[in-house]
Amino acid sequence: MSIEVRHLTHCYSEGSAMRTVALDDVSLTIGDGEFIGIIGHTGSGKSTLVQHLNGLLKPSSGQILVNGQDLNGEHVNRRALRQQIGLVFQYPEYQLFEETVARDIAFGPKNQGLSQEEIDERVRYAMSCVHLDYEKYSERSPFELSGGQMRRVAIAGVLAMKPSVLILDEPTAGLDPRGRDRILSMLEELHARESTTIVMVSHSMDDMARLATRLIVMAEGKILATGTPREIFAQEEMMLSAGLGVPEAARLCRALRAAGYDLPGDLYRMEELKEHLLRLWSARKSGGKEAQPC
Amino acid sequence: MLSNITMGQYYPVDSRVHRLDPRIKLILTIVFIVCVFLAHSFVGYLLLTAFLIMICRLSCVPFRFLLRGLKPLRMIIILTFLLNLFFTPGEDVWLAFWIIRITREAFLQALFYSLRLVFLVAGTSLLTLTTSPIALSDGIELLLSPLRRIHFPAHELAMMMTIALRFIPTLLEETDKIMKAQMARGADFESGNLLSRARAMVPLLVPLFVSAFRRAGDLALAMESRCYHGGEGRTRLRVLKITRNDWIACGVLALLLALIILEGIFLKGVLF
Numbered sequence: 001m002s003i004e005v006r007h008l009t010h011c012y013s014e015g016s017a018m019r020t021v022a023l024d025d026v027s028l029t030i031g032d033g034e035f036i037g038i039i040g041h042t043g044s045g046k047s048t049l050v051q052h053l054n055g056l057l058k059p060s061s062g063q064i065l066v067n068g069q070d071l072n073g074e075h076v077n078r079r080a081l082r083q084q085i086g087l088v089f090q091y092p093e094y095q096l097f098e099e100t101v102a103r104d105i106a107f108g109p110k111n112q113g114l115s116q117e118e119i120d121e122r123v124r125y126a127m128s129c130v131h132l133d134y135e136k137y138s139e140r141s142p143f144e145l146s147g148g149q150m151r152r153v154a155i156a157g158v159l160a161m162k163p164s165v166l167i168l169d170e171p172t173a174g175l176d177p178r179g180r181d182r183i184l185s186m187l188e189e190l191h192a193r194e195s196t197t198i199v200m201v202s203h204s205m206d207d208m209a210r211l212a213t214r215l216i217v218m219a220e221g222k223i224l225a226t227g228t229p230r231e232i233f234a235q236e237e238m239m240l241s242a243g244l245g246v247p248e249a250a251r252l253c254r255a256l257r258a259a260g261y262d263l264p265g266d267l268y269r270m271e272e273l274k275e276h277l278l279r280l281w282s283a284r285k286s287g288g289k290e291a292q293p294c
Numbered sequence: 295m296l297s298n299i300t301m302g303q304y305y306p307v308d309s310r311v312h313r314l315d316p317r318i319k320l321i322l323t324i325v326f327i328v329c330v331f332l333a334h335s336f337v338g339y340l341l342l343t344a345f346l347i348m349i350c351r352l353s354c355v356p357f358r359f360l361l362r363g364l365k366p367l368r369m370i371i372i373l374t375f376l377l378n379l380f381f382t383p384g385e386d387v388w389l390a391f392w393i394i395r396i397t398r399e400a401f402l403q404a405l406f407y408s409l410r411l412v413f414l415v416a417g418t419s420l421l422t423l424t425t426s427p428i429a430l431s432d433g434i435e436l437l438l439s440p441l442r443r444i445h446f447p448a449h450e451l452a453m454m455m456t457i458a459l460r461f462i463p464t465l466l467e468e469t470d471k472i473m474k475a476q477m478a479r480g481a482d483f484e485s486g487n488l489l490s491r492a493r494a495m496v497p498l499l500v501p502l503f504v505s506a507f508r509r510a511g512d513l514a515l516a517m518e519s520r521c522y523h524g525g526e527g528r529t530r531l532r533v534l535k536i537t538r539n540d541w542i543a544c545g546v547l548a549l550l551l552a553l554i555i556l557e558g559i560f561l562k563g564v565l566f
């Protein structure tokens with residue numbers, strides 16, 4: 001399933017003194033099977049953009065095409081489309097409402113009009129996706145779980161609809177490192193195993209470095225740059241001017257290069273930096289002094 | 295979705311009317327309401343109209359914002375007009391057929407009564423359009439504070455109002471967000487009969503209540519950890535001061551009241 005955004009503009013409070021332009025002529029394409037990271041400073045329009053992608057917000061002007069079909073066209077079943085494009089909001093744990101975890105996760109599939117067996121099967125599937133033990137948690141109240149667990153229940157609630165595109169708005173915000181790691185590896189698995197198209201909004205450059213196949217950098221309602229993480233993270237100046245940073249590994253690599261180490265300029269993952277450093281280290285050990293800093 | 299509801303409808307610009315002391319503005323609004331009820335003739339209503347237009351111009355609030363406040367009440371205003379038109383007894387018959395009898399007296403009374411409603415709403419809208427909710431509850435607190443002597447909890451009441459007002463936009467935003475989140479899971483808030491619509495509210499209301507209680511708890515904790523213990527001996531950040539501007543406003547209103555009273559004495563019999 002591909003999504004194409006054409007010249008999308010969105011203004012809040014149109015026609016009053018409080019009018020603000022949140023998105024300004026944004027165009028982009030999301031291809032099948034991509035893992036797209038949307039990054040940007042607070043207020044750059046990321047959340048507004050993702051809410052357009054499944055028709056929750058209507059554009060002030062411009063179009064969103066899903067498989068070539070205008071999402072806001074007249075004869076479009078938006079409810080059916082929304083179930084194919086799953087959207088996980090910021091702090092999704094605040095949307096939980098049912099008495100048990102299983103029933104909360106079943107809300108989406110139930111709205112799809114599936115049979116009871118199918119719903120049960122979906123609940124089990126979604127809980128296994130987010131690594132929650134069905135036997136242990138399905139009958140618990142969602143309100144007595146920990147924050148990270150609640151977040152995973154909420155994400156399972158969207159996954160249970162088996163969307164072909166999954167959009168997540170800052171899925172790791174406010175979680176401890178372990179909870180964050182769990183969510184990220186869950187997304188990694190989902191992308192690899194089910195080849196679900198994933199769009200993730202995040203502040204964390206390290207999360208993006210780990211997962212995204214393509215990055216979209218936003219600033220003041222516009223797309224500032226788009227490209228692979230390697231291309232984007234090599235432009236530290238541009239990222240800093242957008243009020244963003246680069247991953248730890250890219251910063252470290254830059255500092256090492258400045259100190260005279262012979263490293264490529266576009267490293268951004270800890271693992272690859274480690275590889276290169278080890279190579280330098282072993283070269284110095286065996287080959288003498290040419291790899292040393294001057 | 296819900297963002298087009300402007301609560302408290304405050305229109306944030308800077309003007310002489312905006313800068314008035316909220317206490318004075320509250321009292322003057324009451325005086326204006328009294329004037330509306332005292333007016334009995336065309337001259338009186340002309341005076342009131344002129345006054346409203348003048349305040350509207352001075353406050354820099356666009357006229358359509360004032361009219362917007364009248365919109366929800368238009369049915370009541372039309373009903374008032376029609377009821378008075380058809381059911382007021384009078385002598386000077388203008389129109390009569392079948393059971394309908396429209397007299398000059400009935401028409402004037404209908405006109406005046408519906409205008410009275412329009413003026414009441416417009417006057418109070420001007421107050422809320424030009425006074426931020428926080429300033430308003432400050433004003434109410436200060437006006438009610440003499441009642442503290444008879445153990446009336448003026449400060450607590452104002453604090454509750456302030457907090458309630460402060461959280462209306464927050465809760466609206468939250469409602470909007472939860473609504474969207476549930477819609478993303480296929481919830482349907484718009485179609486179906488009354489019962490199924492009421493049932494559709496559960497996924498919205500439960501999270502909303504949970505978050506309202508959570509926020510209330512957090513706020514109470516934050517206030518207590520900053521040693522809040524009620525109004526006793528509490529000073530304020532923004533001390534309200536009566537300025538020359540306020541005295542001028544009082545003068546204008548006093549003039550209006552005097553003219554309206556004079557009009558009531560001398561012109562009452564003329565048109566009624």
